[in-house]
Amino acid sequence: MLVSAMMLTAMVGMAKDIKTLVVTTQPQMHCASCENKIKGNLRFEKGVKQIECDIPKQRVTVTYDADKTTPETIIKGFEKFGYKATKVQSEPKNEEKKERSEK
Amino acid sequence: MKLYITGIAMMLCLSAHAQKADSLQADTMKSQTLRNVTITSRRSGTKRMGGPVNGVSIAKEELFKAACCNLGESFTTNPSVDVNYSDAATGAKQIKLLGLSGTYVQMLTENLPNFRGAAAPYALDYVPGPWMKSIQVSKGSSSVRNGYESITGQIDIEYLKPEDEQGITVNLFGNTMGRAEANADANVHINDRLSTEILAHFQNEWEEHDQNDDGFQDQPTVRQWNFQNRWKYKDDTYIFHGGLGFIKEKREGGQTTHSPHLSPLTSHIYKIGVETDRYEGYMKHAFILDPSHGTNIALMTNLSLHQMDANYGHKQYNVNEKNAYAQLLFETNFTTQHNLAAGFSLNHDYLKEELFVSSKDITTTKETAPGAYLQYTYNLDTKFTAMAGIRADHSNLYGTFVTPRFHVKYAPNEVVSLRLSAGKGYRTVHALAENNNLLASGRTLVIDDLEQEAAWNYGASSSWYIPLFGKTLKLNAEYYHTHFNNQAVVDYDSDPTKIHVTNLDGKSYSNTFQVDATYPIVSGLELTAAWRLNDVKCTYNGEVMEKPLTSRYKGLVTASYKTPLGIWQFDATLQMNGGGRMPTPYSLPDGTPSWDNRFGAYEQVSAQITRWFRHFSIYIGGENLTGFRQKTPIINANDPWSTTFDPTMVWGPVQGAMFYAGIRVNFGRM
Numbered sequence: 190m191l192v193s194a195m196m197l198t199a200m201v202g203m204a205k206d207i208k209t210l211v212v213t214t215q216p217q218m219h220c221a222s223c224e225n226k227i228k229g230n231l232r233f234e235k236g237v238k239q240i241e242c243d244i245p246k247q248r249v250t251v252t253y254d255a256d257k258t259t260p261e262t263i264i265k266g267f268e269k270f271g272y273k274a275t276k277v278q279s280e281p282k283n284e285e286k287k288e289r290s291e292k
Numbered sequence: 293m294k295l296y297i298t299g300i301a302m303m304l305c306l307s308a309h310a311q312k313a314d315s316l317q318a319d320t321m322k323s324q325t326l327r328n329v330t331i332t333s334r335r336s337g338t339k340r341m342g343g344p345v346n347g348v349s350i351a352k353e354e355l356f357k358a359a360c361c362n363l364g365e366s367f368t369t370n371p372s373v374d375v376n377y378s379d380a381a382t383g384a385k386q387i388k389l390l391g392l393s394g395t396y397v398q399m400l401t402e403n404l405p406n407f408r409g410a411a412a413p414y415a416l417d418y419v420p421g422p423w424m425k426s427i428q429v430s431k432g433s434s435s436v437r438n439g440y441e442s443i444t445g446q447i448d449i450e451y452l453k454p455e456d457e458q459g460i461t462v463n464l465f466g467n468t469m470g471r472a473e474a475n476a477d478a479n480v481h482i483n484d485r486l487s488t489e490i491l492a493h494f495q496n497e498w499e500e501h502d503q504n505d506d507g508f509q510d511q512p513t514v515r516q517w518n519f520q521n522r523w524k525y526k527d528d529t530y531i532f533h534g535g536l537g538f539i540k541e542k543r544e545g546g547q548t549t550h551s552p553h554l555s556p557l558t559s560h561i562y563k564i565g566v567e568t569d570r571y572e573g574y575m576k577h578a579f580i581l582d583p584s585h586g587t588n589i590a591l592m593t594n595l596s597l598h599q600m601d602a603n604y605g606h607k608q609y610n611v612n613e614k615n616a617y618a619q620l621l622f623e624t625n626f627t628t629q630h631n632l633a634a635g636f637s638l639n640h641d642y643l644k645e646e647l648f649v650s651s652k653d654i655t656t657t658k659e660t661a662p663g664a665y666l667q668y669t670y671n672l673d674t675k676f677t678a679m680a681g682i683r684a685d686h687s688n689l690y691g692t693f694v695t696p697r698f699h700v701k702y703a704p705n706e707v708v709s710l711r712l713s714a715g716k717g718y719r720t721v722h723a724l725a726e727n728n729n730l731l732a733s734g735r736t737l738v739i740d741d742l743e744q745e746a747a748w749n750y751g752a753s754s755s756w757y758i759p760l761f762g763k764t765l766k767l768n769a770e771y772y773h774t775h776f777n778n779q780a781v782v783d784y785d786s787d788p789t790k791i792h793v794t795n796l797d798g799k800s801y802s803n804t805f806q807v808d809a810t811y812p813i814v815s816g817l818e819l820t821a822a823w824r825l826n827d828v829k830c831t832y833n834g835e836v837m838e839k840p841l842t843s844r845y846k847g848l849v850t851a852s853y854k855t856p857l858g859i860w861q862f863d864a865t866l867q868m869n870g871g872g873r874m875p876t877p878y879s880l881p882d883g884t885p886s887w888d889n890r891f892g893a894y895e896q897v898s899a900q901i902t903r904w905f906r907h908f909s910i911y912i913g914g915e916n917l918t919g920f921r922q923k924t925p926i927i928n929a930n931d932p933w934s935t936t937f938d939p940t941m942v943w944g945p946v947q948g949a950m951f952y953a954g955i956r957v958n959f960g961r962m
Binding site: 230232233237238239240269 | 856857858859905906
């Protein structure tokens with residue numbers, strides 16, 4: 190019973206459509222305070238799983254569950270705390286890249 | 293067994309690698325490279341201070357781990373600072389640092405001396421937790437800049453700043469002991485240079501609890517109003533900080549019912565009442581002369597007025613205390629290696645004390661102490677820092693005295709650092725004002741003509757930042773020795789009918805040894821373990837004895853876990869407090885001793901869960917979850933008018949488990 194439940198949970202977990210969104214921001218990030226502001230606010234957006242900031246490259250990488258949110262919703266989420274986000278690229282996850290190369 | 297341990301170690305390593313970094317941490321700030329090893333960790337709530345003085349900075353993140361309603365409750369997760377009740381009747385608390393009384397710790401707010409004399413017994417309740425931005429705890433003899441008084445260390449409280457992000461935060465708190473609190477901080481940037489802030493606090497502890505059925509409230513009921521208005525102005529060459537504050541507090545404790553065996557006609561209910569009005573004001577002016585060399589002149593001033601009217605049974609004690617402090621300082625970096633700070637200071641204390649016991653006794657004390665100091669710091673590529681300071685002060689009561697202090701830090705690499713310190717400290721004792729809660733005891737409080745206290749403190753500490761499985765293991769070991777040349781000794785031992793505050797006649801010293809370690813086991817989960825041994829002895833009636841009511845050791849384990857996005861936070865703390873010596877007992881009429889010679893060890897657990905939302909957070913938690921209580925915190929509680937009635941024999945918690953919940957709401961702050 191327990192094994193079945195664990196397997197079911199694992200299957201549901203695997204079924205998640207995890208994607209990443211890379212954006213630049215306006216105003217630009219200057220310091221850890223800017224970074225904390227972005228992370229401290231964006232984390233409450235539905236479907237956001239992880240946020241990484243790269244200040245030298247001026248990039249914010251957001252990992253999200255595509256079943257729960259969209260890049261447009263996330264970009265709108267930036268506006269709630271006074272930032273404007275512009276999509277740079279949407280990189281496929283490593284696993285997806287691997288799958289594609291294998292194909 | 294070997295396999296089992298290896299398995300656990302492998303699991304920990306795998307977990308550590310499998311987890312992704314905490315998204316909430318600032319990626320740019322918490323990564324450091326040590327010889328090609330990149331270490332990333334969750335932002336720690338407690339950070340070791342970088343200078344030559346050994347100390348830690350407790351940030352807001354750490355204060356969020358527990359209820360931290362006020363300063364006294366902010367050290368739950370800190371291994372260095374103990375907070376104990378001074379007695380079981382008044383709610384007075386005291387800090388202990390390096391095993392010694394809180395009076396040897398210099399209290400600072402915003403780097404200005406504060407909460408002196410009569411404010412000391414209840415000062416830990418005067419700083420609401422939500423007002424604090426950080427607390428700096430320095431151990432050992434500190435810098436000479438703030439005066440000659442710190443002997444075991446300094447605690448500096450930094451309030452929230454007017455220049456912080458604009459907005460309003462409201463915190464509401466309630467607990468199962470009948471305590472409710474409301475706190476608010478609001479700030480506005482009037483223009484690019486000028487900002488102001490309001491801090492407000494109200495607390496009401498209305499329920500009378502008597503969990504051990506001794507007829508006495510375990511805690512007094514307390515009502516407190518606390519308010520501050522702070523300002524900051526800054527331009528290229530001038531910085532101003534200033535503020536005003538007031539505290540109004542009323543606490544009432546004592547018997548809940550009349551002693552059954554005493555006649556209501558001939559005996560009254562024993563009550564304790566303490567009413568306090570405190571007004572504070574401060575100003576800091578800094579003139580920046582040469583930003584490239586950090587050259588500046590600053591004038592810092594602080595003024596406080598403290599009026600307290602207290603009654604402990606039939607004893608009445610009123611004190612009016614005024615303190616004024618000013619410091620003019622000059623600082624410059626000749627080069628990046630050489631820093632010089634010099635200054636003048638002036639401290640004035642005025643105390644008018646009225647004591648009504650069998651007769652009215654009025655005492656007025658005035659002390660003015662001008663002083664000057666010089667402090668030189670040599671810094672060689674941050675690897676070697678030496679700081680030598682000396683100050684000379686003249687007191688109209690105790691004459692001229694010199695305070696030398698020396699600190700050195702050697703950090704050959706980013707993994708290890710070593711600190712050594714030596715220094716002297718002095719303190720003028722206002723014995724009755726600082727210990728007025730002892731009037732609650734049925735014993736007679738006898739205070740001799742006291743000399744100025746003087747002590748030397750020596751310390752050695754070593755910090756290690758060891759890369760381990762892609763994370764950093766933080767280790768710290770330290771040893772401190774304090775010995776008194778003169779001390780105001782509170783003697784409970786010589787005579788069971790008296791508490792005798794007298795000048796030291798013999799030896800008095802403290803040795804403390806502490807080790808602590810912090811490691812993020814998996815991403816988001818940080819564990820801290822600490823152990824401290826206290827060896828504190830003093831001469832009582834010609835005999836060197838262990839200081840009474842002081843634990844021989846303290847152990848602490850804290851665990852803090854944040855989910856990857858920091859939306860949930862789980863914190864738990866286990867404190868292990870060692871046993872210690874009780875004051876010498878006396879024989880009861882039936883021949884049995886009045887209490888045991890020693891008290892035993894006990895454990896306390898606290899835990900909190902916090903859920904963060906975009907504009908608010910909710911927290912629930914519990915304190916003293918083991919429910920441990922000292923069985924008889926008040927000796928002879930049945931007969932409060934006798935000389936054997938004594939609520940000062942406190943070594944442990946007087947209340948059992950307590951649960952609480954609270955909410956913090958942000959308006960306007962992102």
